[in-house]
Amino acid sequence: MKFSWSKAAPLVIAATSIGSPLTAQETAAEIVDRIDQMWRGESSRAAMEMTVVTEHWTRTIEMTAVSLGSTHSLIRILAPRRDAGTATLKVDNDIWNYLPRVDRTIKIPSSMMGSSWMGSHMTNDDLVKESRIIEDYDIDVSFSGVRDGTDVWEFTLTPKEEAAVIWGSIVEEVRKDDLMPTWVRYFDERGDLVRTLTFDDYRTMGGRLIPAHMTMIPIDKPEESTSFRYNELEFGIGVEESFFSLRRLRSER
């Protein structure tokens, strides 16, 4: 399973689109890798809402997202009006924003990759980070059994020594019966919890069971959150890499 839930929303959907139940022989790493492989090369189109709650404002952004694997995505904002038409294109490790008001495209400089994407609690880095889980993390089962009435696994992901990742560790809980994630907790290098991602509203969309709603809460500001809700979702839409171009970023409505 690809547990980089910090990714852009459409990437997350793909990651959570798990088909068959786990067989007894599979190890934790195999589970993760199998899903990681399933997820690669997958294309999707989603209509979604992102709700950002901060100390100062709360706003819901409606957007569409097209993605191809973990490397390519194009997100376009439909509402609210002040931001409508604003689009983000991600190709590999680069991000461009299109600003319809001024009809210009700007590339996010590397020094700004750690700053917020569209005012949310996700950073630009969250959009581009695409390390393959089994390459960057050692995966252990840190819990297996019934928790809150549900049979779950808890995986602990510890970065390998040479891995260039920002988290000190990631802990995630997965339901055994349908391999649906329930939560992911991100820890920094000191072992302090930095943010949590929780999943709910599991439903079948685009022919697959997915958590249609996920909420990210930064631990230092527990009253704030960013949540995503999928309204529509399709898989295997047949887009090519060439779809994700700067021209498309500017022109597609």
Added chain:
Amino acid sequence: MKKSPWWTIGWRNMGRSRRRTYITAAALAGGYFSIVVLVGLSRGIVAEMIANGTDLIAGQLQVHAPDYLPDKSIYETFGGVDRASIDSLLTIVESDPDISAAAPRVYAGGLIGSDNFTVPGQLMGVDVDRESSVSRIVRVDEGRLPRPGTNEAVLGGEMARQLEVAIGDELVVVAPSVDGSMGNDLFTVVGIYNSGIVELDATTVIVSIEALQYLIFLDEGQIHEIAAVVLDPWDAEDAADRLNPLLQSSGHEAEAVPWTELRPELVEYANLVSASEFIIVIVVFGMAIFGVANTMLMATYERRREFALLLALGASPWGVIKSVLAEAIALGFISILAGVVFTAPFLIWWHVAPLDLSFASGGFSMSGSYVSPVLRVEYPWSAIVVASVSLFGTAVLAATYPAIRSARLPAADTLAGR
């Protein structure tokens, strides 16, 4: 009361070897001159650092919303809905007798993009007319300042270089707004400044306050800061103490902060320099004291028969001591007079016309302050007093040993030439 004759004797004795008196007085006057000028110079450097650290952009006093510092969140504004509330705040700030000018500001962080490059930057929205009398950063090297309410921008030279833009070129400016949206607009480069601090020149973009308020969705009465000029920077703390109750009673949620709180490292530096001034005094007069002592020893040695005669005739040893000390005090008096006569015009001249060393050295930045290669002196009033007292002290101290020696001469042996 009859005047003691020893004073007269001491005074007259100075005339016995005039050349020696002149040389000794010149040494003491030179010490006085050195102390006053060196201390004045070191205070000049401190004053220059404080001035550069505050008048480039910060001002000597700032007014913010109470929680604005240290995070400088764009949400921590003060003021009201319309421009009138800013004007009333400015009136309050400028009512302080020590404050000569004040200017409102709005800040935002964002991205600045040219056709090919994008860099992060800090946007500073200014009231152009007022800002000119508050900060030096708005003194553009090329072009002009933005006109109020227009999408015009002034960049630092370093940012212009990074973005490869010149005057007349267009910039995309993107900044998170206070409602959570992404404010974005096109701005035209109308001017370029060079502050001397590369980090500043690479990041700060000056636009009109109205344009920035519009970009980040602030009401035109909402601002992040009022920066004010306090003519003597050391009055800023008092000015802040006077302003705070005024701001409170006017109903504004705002507080005044002096530069001494904003830039504590400058205060520390100033304290360090002033603490080291006493070293100058010790070194200079420490050297002088031996010269004077030597002279006085010589002078008293030459007159030992005279002292012996006085003692033989019944003068008290204390009287002899007094005559020598009186000479030293008179010498000190003449030296101070000479010191003042030489030092004052020099100091005034240097103060009025600071020494520009730019031919020999470029400016540099030190702990965020630009230090220009101009040496200026401040009038070191306290050091003038200290130097005068030290000079007297040196003269008297140097004379004490020769005086005591003279008073203890064995009168008969000395007169007998033994």
